[in-house]
Amino acid sequence: MNTTLCIFCFMKESVQDRPAAVCGADRPTARESAFLTITLKIFGKRERKNYMNWNIITDSSCDLLPSTSPDGRIRLASVPFTIRIGERDFVDDEHLDTMEMLSAMEQEHSAGHTSCPTPDAWLAQFEQADCAIAITISSQLSGSMNSALAARDMALEKNLDKKIVILDSLSTGPEVLLCVKEIERLIRQGLSFDDIAAHARNFLQKTKILFALSSFDNLIKNGRIHRLTGMLAKALGIWGIGSGSDEGKITFESKARGAKKVVQTLVSTMKEHGFIGGNVAISHCDNLALAQTLKNSILDIWENTSIEILPTRGLCSYYAERGGLIVSY
Template identity: 40%
Template structure:
């Protein structure tokens, strides 16, 4: 039995964590993506390129399905302390599934401790939360201390997204068709954030790649960025990562900026060229 488990659904981009804290396991609980009659399970074996190509070649709305309560219960098994991070409840039922699973698990295992976090976010911000939980555990804190510290940390973390394609969000009714048409026709990038309620909120439209880099940087500074950690999860957009990193480092040369490939689920939401960037304020 391990002392700790960090459990995250696949709104987090990591499939495994580098430098895991001692006596700690990391478990990724996959969501699944349904495109027409095909189901793609967002685990380590998913061919994301193939999934995206199927998604782009169909006009049907693709949908995502949250993990089952059973999948969460299995993920909790065999640890004294469990910290769970889910994608925003505003986009998925994953948090609710985890909550039901926790209640059922604790009936059978009353000595276990399980703390649930609705990230109110996805992608890079979830990645930040997961790596911070790992760091807190490694520093030797007790369960309640980790919970208290990560709650404070979450208030200082944010998500900024830049999307070059929004077909999926339009097909799923998350964005209006009008906005979708504008993005497609005019080479517009949507720059937005996860709101405090965990909804995708548009901040500005930037025309073309170069302006989107500047717009993202402006929005981040406006939200209170002062040189903290950044994790940028992106779908095939090395150019943005490089140029944005250069921009940040002009002002904050010591800033830690990590690059991660988007999970299947985050590729589903961000689409080609999209990115979901978590940062510390």
């Protein structure tokens, strides 16, 4: 922009030096006007390239709510799942009352189910920015990825110049959150769209996710564990501890009795996975106290760790159930 301003100042001085009768009251010549117009267009394009707007889009498996950066360059958008409990539909957007949904779940005897975002919901977000990066819940757990891919094809049919990439998180919740934060950091560093997409894919291959469940109501209602077994485990204070596999599936690995043992097991597993400090995200389903205890235990061992705690939104609340924790690192 400095070059443009200098050219403009030079032209203005040249015009001012010319007699009024010749220049027509300080107006530049047609040649000067054309040169200025071309110059401004060139620099305008460069300015736009440096300040492209971005839309980072997740489905509502990510516990971050929609937001926009202070400079307006980066939007975080969310496309909602719909959660069916009995005869009620709960849309997992920023207006959802998660506590009301949890209460409905606990009072309902039949199994609930979820519906992934539609292609139209993804498409609406892809059309909002020059560059769109979408991150979905694991394709092994939902059809959200397929909806996003269909929407991308529709968006590119309308505008081939759109930059859109779809990332399969092979995970959910806080692991998606960590990837969003990493993408924001890379955008501010000025990396290209392709470099950011490649880095984000690699990032998701390195992060891990663990979860701890204190309630097994959903598993019982869906017939995944025997009712008596689930009720006995809950009565004895037994938690189920699991993780996400490299293929994007959820597996139960161990159990722990009592909240203290749960924290110890989670921290021990992080050690086994080679965690040495860095960024951690903890999502809790109506259990801030235990999330804070886990945070403190992590910091006692790894001081050079940044930890963000968030309440679960609708989808993760549906699966984690009241009291559950999900942690990614």
